[in-house]
Structure formats: C-alpha cells, structure tokens
Amino acid sequence: MTLRSIVCAALLSSAGACAPIEAARRAQDPASASPGERTVRAEEVGLGPGSVLTLERAVEIALSSHPSVALARARADAAETRVREAAAGYLPQLDLSGSFDAGKSWADSPGEDSSNKSFRASLGISQLLFDFGKTPALARQAAEEHLAALSDLRASRVDAVFNVRQAFYNVLKQQELLRVGEETVRQFQKRLERVEGFVAVGSRVRYDLTKAQVVVLLVARGTPKRS
16 A cells, blocks of 8 residues: 555545534534524515515425424424434444554664655454344434434425414504405595584584594594504
C-alpha cells in the first residue's frame, strides 16, 4: 500500500468522524432550521402584499410548515435511519487500518545519513453468523417503530389539513356575515333618510325619526367591524 493511499484512508476516516459534529453545529444554528422547526415569514410561502390565499395553497403551506407535521416527519426520518442501521448488522464489516513511520539517523562517516521508512496496513472483514437473535430483534423493533412513526405522520397531516380547512371556512363565514351586516345597516340608513324627509314635510312625527335613529344605531353596533 502506498503512502498516498494510507493518507487518503486516514483523511476519509477523519471526515467521517467530523460529520456528526458538523451536523450538530448546523442543528444548533437557527438560520439552518427548516420550515416547521421555526416560524416562517409570509414572504417565504409566497404571501406578499396583495396576494390571494386559496384553500389549496393554505393546505400546501400547512403540510410543509406546520410544526406538528415537521416534528412527525423528523421522527419518521429518524425511525427510517434506525431501520437502515439495524439492517447493517447483517452486512459484512470492514476494518481498515494503516500506519507510516519515517526516521532519520546519522551514519558513522561525517556527511552521511540514512533514512528509515516503513508502511504497515491491514484489512479485516467480519460477518455476523449468530448473535442469539439480537440483530433480528433490533431489526423488527426498528421496523415497528418506523411503521408507528409513519402512522403518526399521516395522522398529523390529516389533523393539519382539517384545521386549515376549518379555519379557512370560518373566515369565509365571518366575511359573509360582515357583508350581510353592512348591507343591513345600509338598508336601515336609507329608511332613516326617508323618515327624515317625511318629518321635514310634516307627514311623520318626530317620534318616528327618533325610533329610526335608534334602530340604525342598534344594527350598527351589532354588525362586525372590518379590521
């Protein structure tokens, strides 16, 4: 084995060891959090000024950014990873190691020296034959946990869609009630104007005008206001 191959193997081994550290650092960085793990801005989901939110788009946003869905999805992904890790117990295991030593010593004659270099490398392979059912049990447990996590993910998606639809139609209902209330106020306002005209020409008494004013005031108070 050459020096280059030994160094490359060492670098690959070091990179594999550093990968979990880098992943942990990214997880601690709020800027790297995905939607659902943090509060998304309206601009991130295409809801800028003047945009119209449809029911279909609201459902899409909920499925991609709702915290409960994101949490269930992360748990399902973690469970899938554990399934692969458990299945790896059935595969052959490789063990590669290498070392390089270099030394320099002075010879007996002045001006002469000698260098000593040595390379050592070893490659081992092992295959699990029997572990008293431990690996199959771990694989079954991981598979069951994965199925449970997928079931939780489906349930969280159903709940998110239901809540979005309910909220969406509640908004439509409130908007319709507001429209009806405003139309009712306009009708009673027109009636008040007619009563004012009748009172002005003497065909109706002052009491009728006061009554019409009170009705308009009560209807206006009972009508929802636009925010």
